[in-house]
Amino acid sequence: MLRMRHQPDGGTALLVAEQVGPPVAGPGEVLVRSEAIGVTLPTVRKVREGGGPVSLGGEVAGAVVAVGPGVTGFAVGDRVTGLCFTDAYAEFAVLDTAMASHVPAGASAVDAVALVRSGLVARGAHAAARVEPGESVLVTAAAGAVGSLAVQYARAAGAGRVVAAVSSAAKAGFVRALGADRVVLYEDADWGAPHDVVLDGVGGDLLAPAVRALATGGRIVAFSSGGGTVEAYELLVRGASLIGFQMRAVATGRPQLYARWRRELWRLHAAGTLRPAVHARIPLADAARAHAAIEDRRNLGKVVLVP
Incomplete structure (x- = not known):
């Protein structure tokens, strides 16, 4: 699979494409074939400021292709979205089910990464x-x-x-x-x-x-x-x-409130009250251009990577 990796080089932050095997879902995790990846400001900042290699985290949306031990409420074929803290810039990503949720029928993966987190x-x-x-x-x-x-x-x-x-x-x-x-x-x-x-x-x-x-x-x-x-x-x-x-403190410490807020967001989206704005859909291999759009403060809404 294609994965982007951060490689500092003489003070220049490089995002390098590499071919690696897909990850494996562990206990409480699902493996997702990514359809859309949301670029987050914290990740952009870490790449710009970090002295060592930075793990590229972000929102992920796509179809579940495998479930780890002990997983309930998710099955192969489900369309889900969630925040991935490690190696999100990839064709396959692992999501902790505490941070994952189902994408309603009719909603796109791009809508999901722009709206939920x-x-x-x-x-x-x-x-x-x-x-x-x-x-x-x-x-x-x-x-x-x-x-x-x-x-x-x-x-x-x-x-x-x-x-x-x-x-x-x-x-x-x-x-x-x-x-x-x-x-x-x-x-x-x-x-x-x-x-x-x-x-x-x-x-x-x-x-x-x-x-x-x-x-x-x-x-x-x-x-x-x-x-x-x-x-x-x-x-x-x-x-x-x-x-x-x-947000992570709510997701892990108050899961019922977290779930209620998610349902509310999708209701407001369905009613047209919340309209997630997408600045650009950029190929995964061109992730550096996505980071530049945020660093230059040019983005109007979400910047999304598409594998």
């Missing part, structure tokens, strides 16, 4: 913030895979004002079409402040201005892999809260 993060961040109807919600990285769904979810859940923060004015029309009432650029002075809630998918240097955009008693949910530092005083003077959110 990104939608779950958007849904979970919204829940962590305890957004009330009528509140003002600011979403950073609003044109990305998670952010584009977070904008739509905030609108569907009754936010009084949805503001999309993006890196370029060229993305304004895209996020407005998703339901944003206003678009701000990261370079703007106040980001349309004050906001009751900030859903931050960028982190790093943008975390501090995101906190400053909060209203008194506001909440910011940080769910990106970008890190960042916040002065406690900035929270103190606003009576604000900073909340960290990680």
